[in-house]
Amino acid sequence: MPQSESEALASVESAEPVGVPTSRGMARAVLSTLAQPGPLAREAARLGRDSVRIVRGTDEIAPSPRDKRFADPAWSTHPGYRRLAQSYLAVTRSLDGLVDAYEAGGADWREVEQARFALNALTSALAPTNTLLGNPAAVKRAFDTGGRSVLRGLGHMLHDLRHNGGLPTQTDRSAFTVGKDLGISPGAVVHRDEVIELIQYTPTTPRVRQRPVVIVPPPIGRFYFLDLRPGRSLVEYAVSRGLQVFMISWRNPTREQADWSLDTYAQRVVDSIDVATEITGSPDVTVLGLCAGGQVMTTALNHLAATGDDRVAAAGYAVTLLDFSRRAPLGAFSGPRLIELARRNSRRRGVISAREMGSVFSWMRPDDLIFNYLVNQWLMGEDPPAFDILAWNADGTNLPARLHEQFLEIFGTNALIRPGAMRVLGTPVHLSRITVPTFVTGALTDHLTPWDGCYRTTQLLSGPSTFVLSYSGHIQSLVNPPDNPKAHYWTGGEPGPDPEAWRASAERHSGSWWEPWAEWMLERSGEEVPAPTARGSVAHPPLEPAPGSYVLDRRPR
Numbered sequence: 001m002p003q004s005e006s007e008a009l010a011s012v013e014s015a016e017p018v019g020v021p022t023s024r025g026m027a028r029a030v031l032s033t034l035a036q037p038g039p040l041a042r043e044a045a046r047l048g049r050d051s052v053r054i055v056r057g058t059d060e061i062a063p064s065p066r067d068k069r070f071a072d073p074a075w076s077t078h079p080g081y082r083r084l085a086q087s088y089l090a091v092t093r094s095l096d097g098l099v100d101a102y103e104a105g106g107a108d109w110r111e112v113e114q115a116r117f118a119l120n121a122l123t124s125a126l127a128p129t130n131t132l133l134g135n136p137a138a139v140k141r142a143f144d145t146g147g148r149s150v151l152r153g154l155g156h157m158l159h160d161l162r163h164n165g166g167l168p169t170q171t172d173r174s175a176f177t178v179g180k181d182l183g184i185s186p187g188a189v190v191h192r193d194e195v196i197e198l199i200q201y202t203p204t205t206p207r208v209r210q211r212p213v214v215i216v217p218p219p220i221g222r223f224y225f226l227d228l229r230p231g232r233s234l235v236e237y238a239v240s241r242g243l244q245v246f247m248i249s250w251r252n253p254t255r256e257q258a259d260w261s262l263d264t265y266a267q268r269v270v271d272s273i274d275v276a277t278e279i280t281g282s283p284d285v286t287v288l289g290l291c292a293g294g295q296v297m298t299t300a301l302n303h304l305a306a307t308g309d310d311r312v313a314a315a316g317y318a319v320t321l322l323d324f325s326r327r328a329p330l331g332a333f334s335g336p337r338l339i340e341l342a343r344r345n346s347r348r349r350g351v352i353s354a355r356e357m358g359s360v361f362s363w364m365r366p367d368d369l370i371f372n373y374l375v376n377q378w379l380m381g382e383d384p385p386a387f388d389i390l391a392w393n394a395d396g397t398n399l400p401a402r403l404h405e406q407f408l409e410i411f412g413t414n415a416l417i418r419p420g421a422m423r424v425l426g427t428p429v430h431l432s433r434i435t436v437p438t439f440v441t442g443a444l445t446d447h448l449t450p451w452d453g454c455y456r457t458t459q460l461l462s463g464p465s466t467f468v469l470s471y472s473g474h475i476q477s478l479v480n481p482p483d484n485p486k487a488h489y490w491t492g493g494e495p496g497p498d499p500e501a502w503r504a505s506a507e508r509h510s511g512s513w514w515e516p517w518a519e520w521m522l523e524r525s526g527e528e529v530p531a532p533t534a535r536g537s538v539a540h541p542p543l544e545p546a547p548g549s550y551v552l553d554r555r556p557r
Contacts (some may be wrong), residue, residue, distance in 0.1 A: 014350055014554070018474075021453050030113035031496045032102065039101035043094040050090040054083050061086045061093075069129040069367065069375075072496070074136035078154035079137055084128050091452040092123045109327050117364065124366035130374060138379035149381030156377040156384075162287060167362065171390035172383065179547050182388055183224030185235045187247075187546035188535035191275045192556070195260065196268045197249040198275055200535045201235055205242045209525035211313060212244035213278045214268055220357065220399050221392070225479060226290070228388045232481055235513060241518045243525060243534075246276045246285075251550045252397040255350025260400035262299055262424045269300035270425075273311055279537045283309045286521055290478060291449070294320025295410065298431070299424035314524040316439040316517060319474055321433065321449045323456040325415045352404045354494040356394025389479060417460060435463045438522045440495075441513050443470045444475035455502070458495035466520060467495045467502065468513045482512040486490040489513045527542075 034040060053059035063070035063085060074081045099119060103112045128134030132142070132150070141149045160168050164368045172343075176182050195389035215235075217223040226247070227235040238245050249269065253260055269287075276285050291298030294317045304312060362369040399407075415421040420428040440458050442451030451469055458465035469490040470477040480487055492506035536542040549556050 001020040007091060018045055024482075025114060026118040027225055029111050030118050032107070032111060033098050033115040033119070036098065036101055036105065039098055043097050046097075047090055047094045051087065054086045054090065059082070059086050059090075061089050063089060064496050065414045068372075069127060072137045072140075074134075078136070080480070088126065088128055091126075095119050095123060113327070116398070120368050121363050124371055127367075127371065130371050130379075132379055135264065135375065135379055138375065141380050143380070149379075152381030156381070158450065160405045161375075163361070167359065167370060168377050169384045170369070170373055171394055172386045173391050173394055175386035175461075176388060176391040178222070178224060178551055182229060182391065183222075183227045183547040184229070185227050185233055185239070185546060186223070186246075187550055188542035189249075189327070189544050189546065189548040190246075190279060190536040190540045190542055191272070192543055192548075192550075193271070195249075195264060196252055197543075197550045198272050199247040199249060199546045199548060200276075200279060201239050201247065201546065202237075202535065203242075203244065204239050206493040206531055208242050208244050208527040208530075209522060209527070210244075210280065211282045211284060211524070211526040211527045212246055212280045213238065213286045213521060213525070214246045214248070214269070214272050214276050216248055216272075216287060216289040216292040216293040216297040217250070217350055219265055219296065219403065220397055222293060222395050222397060223249050225389070225392045225475060225549060227547070228392065228479060231483070232388070232541060234478070237481065237514050238518065238521075240527070241522065243359045243518070243521060244280055245349045246272060246469065248272055249548050250397070250551050252553050253351055253400045254398065258350035259461055261402045262296065262422075263532045264400075265296045265403065266300040266303065266424050270296055270304065273393040275540055277311060279540055280532075282526065284313045286524055287312055287313045287322060288316035288318065288517075288521075290318045291320060291390075291474075292407065294318065295407075295416065298434070299418065299422075299429060301434045302429050302431065302434070303425040303427040303436065306427045306430075314437045314439070314521070316441075316521070317454070318441045318447055318481065318513075319443055319449045319455055319477060321453045321456060322413050322460055323417050323453060325417075326450065326453045326456070339545070350401055352401060353398050357399065358396050359385075389475070393475075431460045432462050434461045436461075436464045437463050437524065440465055441470055441477070441517070442467075443472055443474060445472060446477065448474045452499040455495065455499040459497060465495055466516075467492065467518050469506065470505065480514065482515050484512065487512045491516060510555035 041496035050059055050061065054061070057079065063075065068291075070085055076082060087481060096119075098118050099112065103109070132138050133367040138149070156169070160166065185201055187199050189197045190200045215223075215226065217226060227233045230236060235245055235247065251257075271395050273285050273287075277283065287297055287301075289295075297315065298320075301312060301315060304310075373384070377384060410416050410422075413421070416429060417431060419430045419432070422429045438457065438461055440454060442449070442454030444451055446454075455467055458467050470480065471486075471488045472480065488508055488510050489512065490503065490508050492502050495502055534542075544556070
């Protein structure tokens, strides 16, 4: 069935750099999982018993009520389809049991996650619902449409094989145009260099706070997930609260920019602070880093602290991991072999492409991000849906190979939290140097950057910290306007070492974390002053209207 808008939003988990798994690594992890004589014999025996009961019609295996693949009544009422579903679920359960046994046997968690990734992709692909005859809803649709759904689905499949890397299209991108439908908050590009454009947004209140906020989005993905559409825009909300907002828009790199590194990106955060202070006349700024943008921002904050530069008064973090000692999918593909592969890619290809990283994200949740669309478009003959967040998700960006290699080093060796393990802008990274007040958020059901890992940031930096827990997933927590009736969040006291202890005493509120973040920022954004009537300054005149050129892959002279 087609997704709802909320389901589309919940299914998007992107804006993070990931390692690209190799077939050899996947095969090694799977073989290690299968090479367990005791667990393998135990699961084989259980599968044999299940199979006998399934054939007899006495087995009680049933899909979860939340598993939409088996929602059609035929899966419970038709004896053939019921046995087919039970057989598939029995095999899946046994393979999951082998992975659990592999983990219980003391295997490295990265090896476990790689095995789980590969076997989850395999079992998702083998689901009977992915075939026409194995999907009763698709069979009914074919009869009801006189076969037209099959022909439409075949057309969709051939198009995707030719133009979408063999994966089903997630959305109709032609339904949205950046600058007309998406990313339309008024503003102007007030600074441009070969790496970034800096956008200053137009105030919507007669008075604003003097100290501006500089937003650092992740270097993978376009910035406009923070400015989707009216009513779904963090930018729109922030300016409505009287904040002066500047947004970094990263250029989409090509192989010519293969050597762009953390130095390159952290320097642009510092440059953006220079521009924002010059334009507003404020001696300092606040900053907000999101996802991997928070990691880049942290290296800039470390450099500023080490050089005695106090032009950042406060910093916000949204779904950002700095400590990778806890288990997280981002670290699953960051072992020494993959880091070495990234180095070779740096010399050979120059960039990690948006398609490569997008495929990894999709295969992390194949039921939601691949086979759901395969069924809808290829089997049911439906046209791809038109959702703003899916259009953004499909509008991917590349990552310079050098920066990708450094991110993998951070994931694989936990380099950010080891004092002096990395140097950025010539400065050894010591997180304890950062003493500014921080506002930190995590998201309860975030699979990419688990909330308790995000919480660790409150303990790694030296300044006073506030933690807020959002209710949802990775990107869903960021595209989270306060009027969403389902939205809620938790606030608590001063964060201590134990995230679960903090959560146990936290208070739930309806609404979005945007609200306490804005209040926290307003308290640290100085006095009210009349809103500026123009963008930019003599030193930094407006270059073009927002959202600028880099988000459209244009290269102005």
